[in-house]
Amino acid sequence: MRAVGILTLVLAAGACSGSRSAEVFVGSASSFAQVLEASQDSYGQYELKVLVGGSQLLVTQVLEGAPMDVIVTADWPAMEALVAADQVAAPPTLLGHNALVIAVERGNPLAIGSVRDLARPDVKLVLAAAEVPLGRYSAQVLDAAGVETRPVSLAGSATAVAGLLASGEADAGIVYETDAQVWGLTGISLPPEIDVIAEYYVAPITGAPNPEGGTALIEFLLSSDGRALLTRLGFAV
Amino acid sequence: MKRFIPNRVGLLATVGIGLLMVPFIGLLIRTPWTRFAGDLSESGTAVRLSVVVSVSAALVAVALGVPLGWALARGRFRGKGLVRAIVLLPIVLPPVVAGTALLASLGRRGFVGSIIDDVFGVTFPFTTPGAIIAASFVALPFVTLVAEAGFRAVDESHEEIAATLGAGSWRRFRRIALPKAAPALAAGAVLGWARALGEFGATVTFAGNLDGRTQTLPLAIFFELQSDPEAAFSLSLILVAVSVVVLVVARRAWVR
Numbered sequence: 001m002r003a004v005g006i007l008t009l010v011l012a013a014g015a016c017s018g019s020r021s022a023e024v025f026v027g028s029a030s031s032f033a034q035v036l037e038a039s040q041d042s043y044g045q046y047e048l049k050v051l052v053g054g055s056q057l058l059v060t061q062v063l064e065g066a067p068m069d070v071i072v073t074a075d076w077p078a079m080e081a082l083v084a085a086d087q088v089a090a091p092p093t094l095l096g097h098n099a100l101v102i103a104v105e106r107g108n109p110l111a112i113g114s115v116r117d118l119a120r121p122d123v124k125l126v127l128a129a130a131e132v133p134l135g136r137y138s139a140q141v142l143d144a145a146g147v148e149t150r151p152v153s154l155a156g157s158a159t160a161v162a163g164l165l166a167s168g169e170a171d172a173g174i175v176y177e178t179d180a181q182v183w184g185l186t187g188i189s190l191p192p193e194i195d196v197i198a199e200y201y202v203a204p205i206t207g208a209p210n211p212e213g214g215t216a217l218i219e220f221l222l223s224s225d226g227r228a229l230l231t232r233l234g235f236a237v
Numbered sequence: 238m239k240r241f242i243p244n245r246v247g248l249l250a251t252v253g254i255g256l257l258m259v260p261f262i263g264l265l266i267r268t269p270w271t272r273f274a275g276d277l278s279e280s281g282t283a284v285r286l287s288v289v290v291s292v293s294a295a296l297v298a299v300a301l302g303v304p305l306g307w308a309l310a311r312g313r314f315r316g317k318g319l320v321r322a323i324v325l326l327p328i329v330l331p332p333v334v335a336g337t338a339l340l341a342s343l344g345r346r347g348f349v350g351s352i353i354d355d356v357f358g359v360t361f362p363f364t365t366p367g368a369i370i371a372a373s374f375v376a377l378p379f380v381t382l383v384a385e386a387g388f389r390a391v392d393e394s395h396e397e398i399a400a401t402l403g404a405g406s407w408r409r410f411r412r413i414a415l416p417k418a419a420p421a422l423a424a425g426a427v428l429g430w431a432r433a434l435g436e437f438g439a440t441v442t443f444a445g446n447l448d449g450r451t452q453t454l455p456l457a458i459f460f461e462l463q464s465d466p467e468a469a470f471s472l473s474l475i476l477v478a479v480s481v482v483v484l485v486v487a488r489r490a491w492v493r
Contacts, residue, residue, distance in 0.1 A: 054463060056463035056464065060462055060466055063466075064466075124363065126445070129446065129463075130464075131460050131463040131464045132463070151447065152362075152363035152445060152447065153362075153363045153444075153445025153446055153447050153451065154446050155446065156441070156446065156459070156460065156463075164445075167340065167344070167346065168344075168346045169340065169344050169345050169346070
C-alpha cells in the first residue's frame with residue numbers, strides 16, 4: 001500500500017498548501033508584477049506568491065475557482081467582472097495610474113514620432129489583444145487619434161508586447177510607460193488629446209485561503225511606503 | 238489463463254485513468270450545447286486557418302520525417318544516437334522553448350532569419366508560414382519516430398532479393414520499403430497532423446496571434462477563455478473530438 005500512501009500524501013499536501021497562512025497568493029496584471037516583486041521586503045511576515053498574467057485571464061481563473069487572496073487588475077472592466085460575479089470580499093480600491101506610450105526600439109531607428117506613424121506599412125506594429133486591459137486602452141488611443149492600424153500580432157499581455165519590442169521582432173507598439181522603462185525601450189509620450197490613463201485596482205477575493213495576509217498586502221500597497229514604491233517604479237498615485 | 242489485476246495496481250490504474258478522463262467530462266458538462274453551432278461558425282476563420290496550418294505542417298513533416306525515419310531505421314552512420322536524441326527533443330521540450338528557439342534562429346534577429354531577411358526581404362514571425370514552421374517543428378518528431386518503427390518492421394529480405402535482381406537503392410526504397418511501411422507512415426502522418434493541429438506554445442511565441450493569419454484554433458481558445466469562456470469550452474470540445482477520431486484512425490492504420 002506504499003504507493004497509495006504516497007498518493008494520499010501528495011493529495012494532502014495539495015489540499016494543505018492553500019491554507020498555509022505564511023503565503024499570500026496575488027494575481028497580478030503583468031505590468032504591475034514588478035511592484036509586487038519589489039514589495040516582498042517591506043511587506044514582511046508573509047511570503048508573496050505572484051501569479052502573473054493578463055488581467056482578464058486572472059479574472060477567468062478566479063471565476064473558475066482559483067484560490068487567490070488578492071487580485072490587481074490593470075483596468076476597471078476586468079475588476080468589474082469579479083464584482084458582478086460577487087467574487088470580491090471588499091469593494092475594489094484604486095491603487096494608482098500608469099501612462100501609455102508608443103514604444104520603439106532604443107534609438108528609434110524608424111523615426112516614429114506619432115500615433116499616425118503606427119499605420120505606416122513599413123512599421124511592424126504589435127498591440128495587446130482586445131481581451132486584456134492594455135488592448136482596450138490602446139484601442140481607445142487609436143480611436144481618439146482616428147488612426148487605423150494593421151498590427152502584425154495581438155499579444156496576450158502587456159509584458160508580451162514589451163518583450164516582442166525588446167527582442168526586435170516588432171518595430172513599435174503601445175505599452176505602459178513603466179514597462180517601457182523596465183524593458184529598456186524608448187517611449188514616445190502621447191499628446192494629451194488622445195492620451196489614456198490606465199487605472200489599477202486591487203481587491204481581496206471572496207473565500208481567500210489567507211484573508212488576513214491579503215488585507216495586509218492591500219494595506220501595505222495603500223500605505224505611504226507602498227505609494228512611495230509605486231512612484232519610484234513610475235506609477236502615479 | 239485469465240489474468241487478475243492485483244488490487245493495489247488496479248486502484249492506482251483507476252486513479253490514473255480517472256485523472257485522464259475527468260477534464261473531458263468537465264468539458265462535456267460545461268459546453269453550452271445550444272451555442273455549439275454558433276461558436277463553431279463564429280470561429281470559422283480560426284478553424285480554416287488551423288486546417289491550412291496543420292495540413293501544411295503535416296506535409297512538411299512527412300516530406301522530411303519519412304526520409305529521416307528511414308535513415309534512422311536503415312542507415313549506418315556515426316552519431317545516430319545523437320541524431321535520434323535531436324529528433325526526440327521537440328517532444329520533451331516545452332513548446333514555448335521551441336518557440337523561443339525559433340525566434341532566436343529564424344526570427345528577424347536570428348542567425349538564419351536575419352540572412353533570409355537580407356537576401357529575400359522575408360521574415361517569418363507574425364506570418365502564416367511562421368505558424369506552419371512552428372507546427373512542423375513540433376510535428377516532425379512524431380512522423381519520424383513512427384516512420385522509423387514502420388521501416389524497421391519491414392522485412393529486409395524482399396529488398397535484398399530486389400537488389401540481386403539489379404534494383405537500385407532508390408528503386409528499392411520507393412517500390413518496396415515505402416509501400417510496405419505505408420500504413421505506419423500514414424499513422425505517423427495523422428499523429429503529426431494532430432500534434433500540429435493542437436500546437437499552441439511555439440505558435441504564439443514565434444508566430445504571434447492575429448486573426449486570419451496566425452490565430453489558429455488553440456490560440457482562439459486561449460483568447461476566448463478571457464472574453465467568452467463558454468465559447469472556449471465548445472471550441473475545446475471540437476479539438477477533443479477531432480483528436481479522438483485521429484487516435485482511432487491512426488490506431489487502425491497502425492494495427493493493420
